[in-house]
Amino acid sequence: MTPRSRTARLDRWRKSAEFRQIARKSAKANLAKFNAAPRCGAARKRDGEPCCNPAMKNGRCGVHGGKTPSGRQWHVVQFPDCSTPAGEAKFNRKLRDQERYAAKRALRLAAMTPEQLVKHDAWHRSHSPGGSRASRSAERDRVRHNAKTKRLLHTEPRQRPTDPEMVRIERALAVARAKLAQLEMRAAKPTDGDEGIFS
Ligand SMILES: [Zn+2]
Secondary structure, eight states: OOOOHHHHHHHHTTTTTTHHHHHHHHHHHHHHOOOOBBBBBBTTTSSBBOOOOOOOOSSOOOSSSSSSSSSGGGTSOOOOOSSHHHHHHHHHHHHHHHHHEEEEEEHHTTTTTTHHHHHHHHHHHTOSSOOOHHHHHHHHHHHHHHHHHHHHHHHHGGGOOOHHHHHHHHHHHHHHHHHEEEEHHHHHHHOSSTOOTTT
């Protein structure tokens, strides 16, 4: 029986002994390449030890020495070299992507309320690239501190008193406050006869 679809044929090929042999050989070669590659020497965040991922030509792994530029060029879109046909295709693709993103962004901005726009601008001002290492670090500290304060303020009211007497008093106080509010509302209501007896 001959398999009908392309998928079925591919499936048969992938399950064949020949394919498995090729895959095993290729995996072995890749593992050997991985193990033989020089190691990345960047200090990792976890413990400050060298990262030890396989390094690229620049002596760093993809995480520590990738294509994202540092300094002034950080966060600035990088376009590929378009001196070859493949490069040109890549360049055009990226250009189209960027145009699409820009159009989407413009739509999103147009739909924002003035308050949202203000917030958006403030965020972008505080997150803009460049600046000195110290200023970036100071900004990070400020954000961290704000988040901590917010968290503290948020968790404060949850600390309920544990003393039963205090709980009783607080509850009575809450009831009394509610009653007072009710009375005040009733007093503020204009009683000009058309409310009926059920008000
Ligand atoms: Zn690394």
